[in-house]
Amino acid sequence: MERSEASAKPAAKERGPATVLVVDDELLARETLRDLLEAQGYDVITVVDADGAFQHLDEADLVLLDAMLPGKDGWAVCREIKDDVDPLLPIIMVTARTGPEDIVRTFEAGADDYVAKPFQTAELTARIESRLRTRRAEQALQDANRQASELADQNYRLYEQARQDAEERTALLRELDHRVRNNLSVIMGLVGMERNRTPPRSTEEALASLESRLRAFLMVYEALRRRGYRGVPLREIAERLAQRLRNARDPDGAIDLQVGGQEVTVDEHTGFALGLALNEVVANALRHGAGTSGSRVTLDVQPAGDAVRIRIADDGPGIPPGTNLHVKGSGLSVVRALVEGELGGAMSIATPGDGTGTVVTLTAPFGGKAA
Secondary structure, eight states, X not given: OEEOGGGOOOSOOSSSOOEEEEEOSOHHHHHHHHHHHHHTTOEEEEESSHHHHHHSGGGOSEEEEESOOSSSOHHHHHHHIIIIIOTTSOEXXXXXXXXXXXXXXXXXXXXXXXXXXXXXHHHHHHHHHHHHHHHHHHHHHHHHHHHHHHHHHHHHHHHXXXXXXXXXXXHHHHHHHHHHHHHHHHHHHHHHHHHTOSSOOOHHHHHHHHHHHHHHHXXXXXXXXXXXXXXXXXXXXXXXXXXXXXXXXXXXXXXXXXXXXXXXXXXXXXXXXXXXXXXXXXXXXXXXXXXXXXXXXXXXXXXXTTEEEEEEEEOSSOOOTXXXXXXXXXXXXXXXXXXXXXXXXXXXXXXOTTSOOEEEEEEEEOOEEEO
């Protein structure tokens, strides 16, 4: 196998002379073609047989292929290159056999052109240049198609991203609309219950009660927002609500307030309902149950199977016998509407056997997870 010194280079060239692979078993023919082609400015690789040809196909821009090779002949080599390697690689058969059947055989093997021996230098050069122009045009078309495909892929990705962004924005707007409507419904419900309270309270008392409920609502919302709308920390809400209510009623800290249990994260709907319910029960415990210095109010939050249980206890005088616990629009009616009506849970009120203190237990479907 022989090879010119200037021919070692990669197949895909952006610039520089074309590389011609000469496949011929005759030394004189190889040397003649190499000298001729290098004089025309081409890089040249010369090999003697099919095995050598296949070793250098990836470096060639065009193949000059002798028909009569030892072992595998030129027609078989041509067919294999076109079928298995590169159907667009230009192949010019160089042969002394120019009968009609030989020409037909040459083109049936997939050759792009042929040159009869002996050949004229100008004719050979013209045929090589013609095939190289076609080759360059095909490569340019392939590059254009590849770039168009890449651009189409990029445009598709941009479109998909824009579509996903639009869907996310639409979903966010739907979620915001849903939350605003739900929150306004809860607020309107609280106002409606206060308006329908029997017997009605004074305007000052009614406004103070509504303000307290709205503050509780805002506290739950702030905790929900801090957590990226991924749930409401119920024990944290219970502690913050209790501290706010105690500070408003007992700024000197005479009432012993204790909040215990396990942190439980509940969903948004459960968090708002239980936060508002806790506001009513704890305010009632501080107002009626723990009325003297040294009295105690305790809160305990626990998961209980598939539910969450909150126990609010005070050591006050307890609920007098015969007390109406179903006053329309009262705090207890609000709690029942939230816990039993909204959440499908339960509320129980008990007084210990000694007749003192009150224990309110709220139980609601879990709607979240224990910490």
